[in-house]
Amino acid sequence: MAQTLYASVTSTSGIESITIADNHTAPTSTATVVASSTSLGVGDSITIRMGYSGQSPKVFTGYVKNIDSKSPPRDRTITAANDMVRAVDYFIAASDPTNPLTYDHISAEDLVKDLMKQCGLTKYDGQNSNFTFGINNEFEVNLTSVYDYSKFIADIIAYSVYCDEGGTVHFRYRPPFPDVSIGDTSLTTLNNYNILDISYAISDKDLRNRIVVYGANDIHAEAKASSPYLPNGFYKSMVVAAPTVIDTQEMAQKSADYNLPLVNRLTKSCQISILGNPQVGVRDCVTVNKSDLGVTGLWYVYSIEQSFTKGGFTTVMDVRQ
Amino acid sequence: MSWYIDTTRIFVQDWKEVDNQIIPRLQPLSGGSVTQIFGYESPAIHFTALVVGMVDKEALVNMASDGVVHTISGPYTISGSYYVKSVAPTLMPSSMQTIRPDLDCYDPVYTIEVDLLE
Numbered sequence: 001m002a003q004t005l006y007a008s009v010t011s012t013s014g015i016e017s018i019t020i021a022d023n024h025t026a027p028t029s030t031a032t033v034v035a036s037s038t039s040l041g042v043g044d045s046i047t048i049r050m051g052y053s054g055q056s057p058k059v060f061t062g063y064v065k066n067i068d069s070k071s072p073p074r075d076r077t078i079t080a081a082n083d084m085v086r087a088v089d090y091f092i093a094a095s096d097p098t099n100p101l102t103y104d105h106i107s108a109e110d111l112v113k114d115l116m117k118q119c120g121l122t123k124y125d126g127q128n129s130n131f132t133f134g135i136n137n138e139f140e141v142n143l144t145s146v147y148d149y150s151k152f153i154a155d156i157i158a159y160s161v162y163c164d165e166g167g168t169v170h171f172r173y174r175p176p177f178p179d180v181s182i183g184d185t186s187l188t189t190l191n192n193y194n195i196l197d198i199s200y201a202i203s204d205k206d207l208r209n210r211i212v213v214y215g216a217n218d219i220h221a222e223a224k225a226s227s228p229y230l231p232n233g234f235y236k237s238m239v240v241a242a243p244t245v246i247d248t249q250e251m252a253q254k255s256a257d258y259n260l261p262l263v264n265r266l267t268k269s270c271q272i273s274i275l276g277n278p279q280v281g282v283r284d285c286v287t288v289n290k291s292d293l294g295v296t297g298l299w300y301v302y303s304i305e306q307s308f309t310k311g312g313f314t315t316v317m318d319v320r321q
Numbered sequence: 322m323s324w325y326i327d328t329t330r331i332f333v334q335d336w337k338e339v340d341n342q343i344i345p346r347l348q349p350l351s352g353g354s355v356t357q358i359f360g361y362e363s364p365a366i367h368f369t370a371l372v373v374g375m376v377d378k379e380a381l382v383n384m385a386s387d388g389v390v391h392t393i394s395g396p397y398t399i400s401g402s403y404y405v406k407s408v409a410p411t412l413m414p415s416s417m418q419t420i421r422p423d424l425d426c427y428d429p430v431y432t433i434e435v436d437l438l439e
Contacts, residue, residue: 002344002356052357192351275347275355312345312357 004053005276005313009078010046012038016075016310018050020060022282023303023318024176027088027147028081028163029282031060038076040064046080050308051278059278059306061167083121084163087147090119100142104134108157112150112171119146121163127172131157131254133245137216140244156213156242158258165281175262177320178285178298186287186298187280196273196314200293208263210235211256215246223256225264238263268321269302270295276313280304286319297321324370324395326405329380331370331433332420333395339365363439366403370435372410373421374428381408381433393437403437 007015014036022029031048040046041064048060062082069076081088092115094100103111109126111133116124133139133153141149147161150171154161160174178184210224224235240259246252270288280286284301299319307314324333343359372378384391384405394400410431417426 002358004358005360193349195350196347197350275349276357310343310345310359312347312359314347 005051005308006053006056007048007050007308008056009033009035009038009048010044011040012078014075015308018048018306018308020048020050020306021304022082024160024282026303027151028062028084029060029165030082031062031078031080033078033080034075035078036075038067038078040067040078042067046078050306051276051313055278057278058165059281061165082163082165083167084147084169086119086121087116087150087169088145090146092118092142092144092146092149094142097142100140102138102140104138105132106134107132108153108159109171112153112161112169115141115146115150116169121167121169123166123168125168125170125172127159129157129159131251133251134247135251136247152242153245156240156246156255158255158262160283162283174283176300176302177265178300180298184285184298184300187284188277189287189289190272190274191289194275194277195290196275198270198272198290198293198295200270200290200295201268203267203269204229206263206267207265208236208238209260210237211240211259211263212237213240213246213252213255214243215248215252216243217247219246219249219252221249221252221256223253223260225260227264229266270299270319270321271316272319273314273316275315276306276308277315278306280315280317286317288319322394322396324393326381326384326393326435327391329372329377330421331372331377331381334369334371334432336368336399337366339367341365365406366437368435368437370433371413371420372431372433373418374424378410378429378431378433381405381435382410384408401439403439406436406438407434409434 012035016034019032044064046064049056050059062080064080066079108129108131113124113126150161161171163169209227213221240255282301282304285298288295288299299321301317302320303318305316324331341362345357347355385408390402392402410433413430415430418430
């Protein structure tokens with residue numbers, strides 16, 4: 001059964017290849033398009049649809065960051081990043097260093113929302129965090145990019161901040177593994193009929209069973225638990241240092257308690273290549289049926305690369321459980 | 322009807338056209354191959370012809386380096402504009418030629434292989 005491939009890129013013709021990469025921790029997703037002709041310029045908006053004739057959803061929206069032209073052969077390589085690149089590029093630097101941007105009594109989601117608005121990202125979906133910063137003292141936000149500071153806030157409370165393919169910034173609890181309590185369901189099933197190759201690994205390299213949080217003044221908190229994968233009484237530690245924003249004991253303990261279950265686990269990961277599926281994206285969940293490898297059940301798409309070339313349309317993923 | 326590339330007279334001996342569709346073939350772990358249709362290549366033409374005289378031979382050789390399209394015309398409604406990708410002339414052993422009565426009978430005769438692309 002032959003499927004006709006289809007792709008379209010804003011103001012671009014003679015497409016030779018498209019590669020779109022994204023992962024759970026990357027600030028932005030990136031797209032690389034090689035084509036014979038384009039009228040795009042640096043800073044222009046770009047939209048990419050990719051897939052099959054009759055099934056080519058929008059897989060990328062963003063801005064052109066770089067264009068390479070070469071000869072021979074005469075083609076153009078367009079590099080683009082999604083809307084979050086605005087937050088990466090926007091560096092907060094107060095014109096008057098004695099009067100920087102300050103906040104107090106602000107929830108984590110409202111803080112990130114306001115920072116994103118500074119760089120023009122107004123489509124925002126923030127989940128209620130029950131976390132308030134600057135209760136006793138106001139705090140400054142200066143000499144940092146909007147993304148870096150938003151990521152710092154997200155890491156304190158074990159949240160994720162990312163931009164979807166429609167340009168909406170999300171700030172929410174999104175662990176790097178499937179969690180049915182937050183509504184994770186399978187988008188599609190991967191099996192021998194669509195898997196091109198697969199490998200599976202288990203590691204304790206990212207396991208941390210002790211979280212230490214340092215806040216303002218003498219505020220500190222700790223959360224720890226024994227791990228069945230480590231010697232009894234042995235703790236691998238992770239530190240959350242947030243003296244500028246955590247100024248109550250309650251917030252410090254919450255941060256420790258929120259982060260511990262996120263990292264006190266083995267890293268089970270699968271590298272899977274499948275027939276190109278434009279519907280799958282990072283942060284989706286998929287079902288994998290490879291019982292001969294011990295790989296079954298619901299898995300979280302941690303990273304993804306959609307590759308559209310003369311060699312075919314394939315989707316390469318790192319999934320985790 | 323005679324064969325010409327632009328205004329250069331040639332005597333085509335054989336003519337081959339290659340049309341190619343780009344079809345990647347992927348192999349899942351089970352089941353048959355999956356084919357994906359990426360697109361198609363424009364036709365590529367290869368022909369062998371006789372050319373008489375240094376002037377006409379050089380005219381064809383220069384077409385392989387000028388970067389412009391040339392018009393080919395011939396019988397069987399064959400016509401079109403192509404880039405000349407390659408030209409390979411071979412001097413034939415001959416004492417006299419009668420193919421082109423309008424040229425000197427002692428002019429050299431070449432077998433020339435030409436590749437054309439749209």
